[in-house]
Amino acid sequence: MTSQLAVRGDPELAADTALREQFEAFLYEHRSALNDSLNGLTEEQARRSLVTSKTTVQGPRPGS
DSSP states (O other), X not given: OOOHHHHTTOHHXXXXXXXXXXXXXXXXHHHHHHHHHHTTOOHHHHHXXXXXXXXXXXXXXXXX
């Protein structure tokens, strides 16, 4: 993260820094939620498709 001293004189940089910090907090929360929902699943369960799409939480299924 950029220090507050570096952004004090530049409002645009301060706004960018604040947005980045908010975005990183959002990513952290959602990654944590995803990890929590995947805990306890086997590799097969994580790869199993529950819809007709060829995409799983780990990306495209092998051989697709």
